[in-house]
Amino acid sequence: MDMLMFKLDKSNAMPLYEQLYNGIKDAIIHKQIEVGTKLPSKKKLAEFLNISQTTIEIAYTQLIAEGYVASKPRIGFYVEEIDDLPYIEKEPLNIRVEVDKKKIYQFDFHPGKIDTDSFPFSMWRKYAKSLYDHSSNELLQIGDHQGEFALRGEISKYLYQSRGIVSKPEQIVIGSGTEHLLPMILRLLGNDSKFALENPGYSAIPKIQLQNRAIPIRVDEDGLIVDELEKTNANVVYITPSHQFPTGAVLSATRRTNLLNWAAKGENRYIIEDDYDSEFRYIGKPIPALQGLDQNNKVIYMSTFSKSLMPSLRVAYFILPTTLLQKYKETFSFYSATVPRFDQHILANFMRDGYFSKHLNRMRKIYRKKHEKLTQIFETHYPDVIITGDQAGMHILISVPLSKGEDQLKQIAANNNIAIYPVSDYLLKPIEYQYPTFLLGFGSIPLDQIEKGIHQLMQCWDIPKTKCAAHF
Numbered sequence: 001m002d003m004l005m006f007k008l009d010k011s012n013a014m015p016l017y018e019q020l021y022n023g024i025k026d027a028i029i030h031k032q033i034e035v036g037t038k039l040p041s042k043k044k045l046a047e048f049l050n051i052s053q054t055t056i057e058i059a060y061t062q063l064i065a066e067g068y069v070a071s072k073p074r075i076g077f078y079v080e081e082i083d084d085l086p087y088i089e090k091e092p093l094n095i096r097v098e099v100d101k102k103k104i105y106q107f108d109f110h111p112g113k114i115d116t117d118s119f120p121f122s123m124w125r126k127y128a129k130s131l132y133d134h135s136s137n138e139l140l141q142i143g144d145h146q147g148e149f150a151l152r153g154e155i156s157k158y159l160y161q162s163r164g165i166v167s168k169p170e171q172i173v174i175g176s177g178t179e180h181l182l183p184m185i186l187r188l189l190g191n192d193s194k195f196a197l198e199n200p201g202y203s204a205i206p207k208i209q210l211q212n213r214a215i216p217i218r219v220d221e222d223g224l225i226v227d228e229l230e231k232t233n234a235n236v237v238y239i240t241p242s243h244q245f246p247t248g249a250v251l252s253a254t255r256r257t258n259l260l261n262w263a264a265k266g267e268n269r270y271i272i273e274d275d276y277d278s279e280f281r282y283i284g285k286p287i288p289a290l291q292g293l294d295q296n297n298k299v300i301y302m303s304t305f306s307k308s309l310m311p312s313l314r315v316a317y318f319i320l321p322t323t324l325l326q327k328y329k330e331t332f333s334f335y336s337a338t339v340p341r342f343d344q345h346i347l348a349n350f351m352r353d354g355y356f357s358k359h360l361n362r363m364r365k366i367y368r369k370k371h372e373k374l375t376q377i378f379e380t381h382y383p384d385v386i387i388t389g390d391q392a393g394m395h396i397l398i399s400v401p402l403s404k405g406e407d408q409l410k411q412i413a414a415n416n417n418i419a420i421y422p423v424s425d426y427l428l429k430p431i432e433y434q435y436p437t438f439l440l441g442f443g444s445i446p447l448d449q450i451e452k453g454i455h456q457l458m459q460c461w462d463i464p465k466t467k468c469a470a471h472f
């Protein structure tokens with residue numbers, strides 16, 4: 001045959017072998033080269049096109065692999081008969097890989113952000129380094145679907161000491177975040193279950209499978225109003241009793257008892273206790289978990305390392321009552337764990353050697369200082385701003401006596417390089433608040449920047465600073 005004529009463009013971003021492969025393939029498909037035609041040898045074609053033999057080799061190998069060309073040893077390369085598949089000319093895909101350009105604010109008061117300056121990188125690295133080694137080659141295989149036994153054991157010990165929770169590692173399931181674990185729990189409790197949620201509450205929950213099925217229950221300064229729950233036909237309630245998200249209310253002792261009694265009254269009634277944000281308490285004693293008070297196997301406890309270590313770790317877990325274990329095994333034992341085994345062992349070893357407790361103690365002091373600073377600034381300079389939910393956690397709520405709406409105030413703050421989060425973002429059903437109310441997370445703001453951030457926020461909202469510098 002005539003020597004193959006191709007325009008190869010060395011300045012094109014597409015590699016030469018791919019241009020050549022495309023050229024020959026198109027010629028075969030469009031019958032410009034007949035079946036049985038012998039293609040030029042690699043050497044001849046390389047000389048003719050003035051490119052390397054390796055380039056030809058790669059193109060020919062690909063054509064052989066895809067069945068367009070056959071290689072006959074010591075004879076040459078021949079065009080194969082191909083079925084007339086409908087051939088669709090496709091425009092080359094023009095996928096632009098762009099980094100997600102999220103706006104970076106000077107002050108971001110997101111409640112989920114942590115203090116990244118204080119993470120014990122060197123210790124974490126030490127544990128990671130010692131695991132990525134031949135002695136851990138077993139960890140290359142798939143692990144336990146409930147999560148590594150070693151980590152479940154450490155979690156069980158930690159929860160007993162810090163939260164009064166009695167559990168066996170067999171009851172614990174580890175997964176990559178609350179939002180991935182919740183659908184498992186919902187499936188376990190049955191699709192016909194009726195779910196009640198706190199209002200306001202964690203905004204992801206209604207988006208996870210529940211959509212219109214969720215029944216909103218109001219929250220006051222004593223937490224979820226259990227009387228209201230009792231009036232509904234719900235059989236499962238999702239609740240954050242130790243530190244209601246986002247109001248920060250603590251479920252009162254009476255309501256705890258009422259809630260457990262409510263659950264005990266129905267065979268299919270359950271409480272999902274999300275203990276998010278319970279590690280950092282600034283006023284009063286730690287609140288024991290509901291799970292520790294439950295005598296009737298009615299509480300499914302869940303928590304996460306997102307605040308206590310880092311949100312990017314994606315390690316959360318739930319603890320099932322023993323009565324649900326068999327059903328869990330039947331439903332989920334063919335799903336693999338969603339957290340990499342190496343990460344689970346780094347965390348387990350870090351906990352085993354006491355570094356997790358040390359880290360928590362250290363962070364408690366850091367967040368306490370930030371929390372004190374924040375509340376002092378409001379008390380001293382902005383006494384008209386009402387603060388609530390300030391006993392624990394990494395955010396407070398502020399209500400500002402202004403006539404503008406929350407969205408407008410959020411926009412004004414954004415124009416001034418400040419991200420702030422209105423409580424209306426967390427409402428399942430609208431609630432009329434007396435004043436615009438916002439979550440003010442202080443976790444990621446450096447201590448020495450808190451004052452500047454608050455003044456900047458108040459200034460952009462035209463809230464005047466009262467000059468009563470008692471503390472400063």
Ligand SMILES: Cc1ncc(COP(=O)(O)O)c(C=O)c1O
Pocket residue numbers: 112176177178179202203240245274276303304305306311315316
């Ligand atoms: C109540 C509550 N639980 C859980 C989470 C998130 O947990 P994770 O990072 O494990 O998905 C949030 C995040 O805002 C939350 O508000």
